[in-house]
Amino acid sequence: MTTNTAKIIAKDIDMRFEDKHLFSATKLVFEQNRVIHLQGDNGCGKTTLMKLLAGFYQPTKGAIYAEGFGVAPWWRSKSITGKALYLHQHPYLFEGNVLYNLTYPLRFLTADKEQLKARTEQAIDKAQLRHLLTQAASSLSGGEKQRLAIARAWIIQPKLLMLDEPTSNMDKHSQHLVLQMITDLKQQGTGMLISSHQTCMLTKVCDYAWLVNDKTITTDNVSTLKEVEQTQVELSASLHVSVG
Numbered sequence: 001m002t003t004n005t006a007k008i009i010a011k012d013i014d015m016r017f018e019d020k021h022l023f024s025a026t027k028l029v030f031e032q033n034r035v036i037h038l039q040g041d042n043g044c045g046k047t048t049l050m051k052l053l054a055g056f057y058q059p060t061k062g063a064i065y066a067e068g069f070g071v072a073p074w075w076r077s078k079s080i081t082g083k084a085l086y087l088h089q090h091p092y093l094f095e096g097n098v099l100y101n102l103t104y105p106l107r108f109l110t111a112d113k114e115q116l117k118a119r120t121e122q123a124i125d126k127a128q129l130r131h132l133l134t135q136a137a138s139s140l141s142g143g144e145k146q147r148l149a150i151a152r153a154w155i156i157q158p159k160l161l162m163l164d165e166p167t168s169n170m171d172k173h174s175q176h177l178v179l180q181m182i183t184d185l186k187q188q189g190t191g192m193l194i195s196s197h198q199t200c201m202l203t204k205v206c207d208y209a210w211l212v213n214d215k216t217i218t219t220d221n222v223s224t225l226k227e228v229e230q231t232q233v234e235l236s237a238s239l240h241v242s243v244g
């Protein structure tokens with residue numbers, strides 16, 4: 001049964017590059033109102049999974065499809081491309097200054113222009129980009145580029161957003177700014193998939209975890225994981241007491 005919640009579903013997928021097997025997964029549901037931490041060691045396939053969900057790659061086996069996105073033209077009614085916004089850890093930016101980069105995608109949106117303008121002003125302040133507005137985007141530092149890309153996503157307010165290692169170039173201050181924007185998006189119902197091989201400030205907003213381990217992707221509720229960790233801590237403490 002289909003619902004109005006926008007989602008991308010991966011069913012019985014298997015992904016390999018020639019003879020290199022990356023991962024398999026039985027069922028993954030990436031949907032609005034859920035924030036997922038995608039975990040796994042370097043090279044396990046986190047970026048590849050995001051590119052599959054963005055429609056840039058096809059799985060070797062299995063199906064990836066979208067539900068709840070409204071009617072698309074018949075020639076792309078089955079395509080998932082463009083449904084979830086993917087932010088690479090080295091974000092793609094247009095030639096031009098910071099303001100141009102923030103405002104360029106807005107012409108393709110159907111939302112009220114005045115609202116978009118107001119939202120852009122808010123994003124500039126939230127990401128602390130005002131002093132950089134006339135600077136060439138290519139000359140920004142790695143952390144500033146990521147703040148710009150996330151501010152642009154914040155304005156667009158997509159139904160689904162994937163952030164690939166978003167904190168890799170960011171200091172604590174930038175992480176705080178981005179945390180605020182991500183928390184806003186979460187409250188506004190954007191579904192997010194945040195990849196990070198270790199926990200960081202941003203993964204605190206995640207309610208679910210997808211773990212790529214041993215070439216298999218498993219899913220879990222973060223509260224369950226926390227309970228397991230807590231049980232392990234308590235068990236280890238009780239062992240200390242009984243041994244000591």
Ligand SMILES: Nc1ncnc2c1ncn2[C@@H]1O[C@H](COP(=O)(O)OP(=O)(O)OP(=O)(O)O)[C@@H](O)[C@H]1O
Pocket residue numbers: 017022040041042043044045046047048049165197
């Ligand atoms: N287009 C491609 N063709 C062949 N191999 C690829 C391709 N893209 C990625 N790989 C390989 O697949 C593996 C997984 O890469 P991927 O970038 O998805 O990992 P990751 O978990 O995101 O890593 P990291 O945490 O280091 O960013 C790597 O060994 C990589 O070299």
